[in-house]
Amino acid sequence: MSDKPVVPRKRAHEDVEEALDYYLREGAEQAALGFVDALEAAYGQIGQHPEIGSPRYAHELNLPGLRCWGLTRYPYLVFYIERNDHIDVWRVLHGHKHLPDWLQSV
Secondary structure, X not given: OOOOOEEEOHHHHHHHHHHHHHHHHOOOHHHHHHHHHHHHHHHHHHXXXXXXXXXXXXXXXXXXXXXXXXXXXXXXXXEEEEOOOOEEEEEEEEOOOOHHHHHOOO
């Protein structure tokens, strides 16, 4: 099985920028760098094994195929759908938010 490219949507890029801005505002440059590393690792995992993510929110939101995968050591979740030729990343959200509301604005 070959890796599928991971393609974040515009809103996922914005989510990542917001997270990085937060860490940098807090003076946590090392945390910001670690967040980028954790995100890249998560993208690598889901690119290799798309089925790895939890389908929990797919059922809650009636979005067939939606999966989420958590970042290591960071409270963020990557929400994505596997397509034939790529991984479609919808959002990268903090796990302590009320996620179904945030996902509605995909």
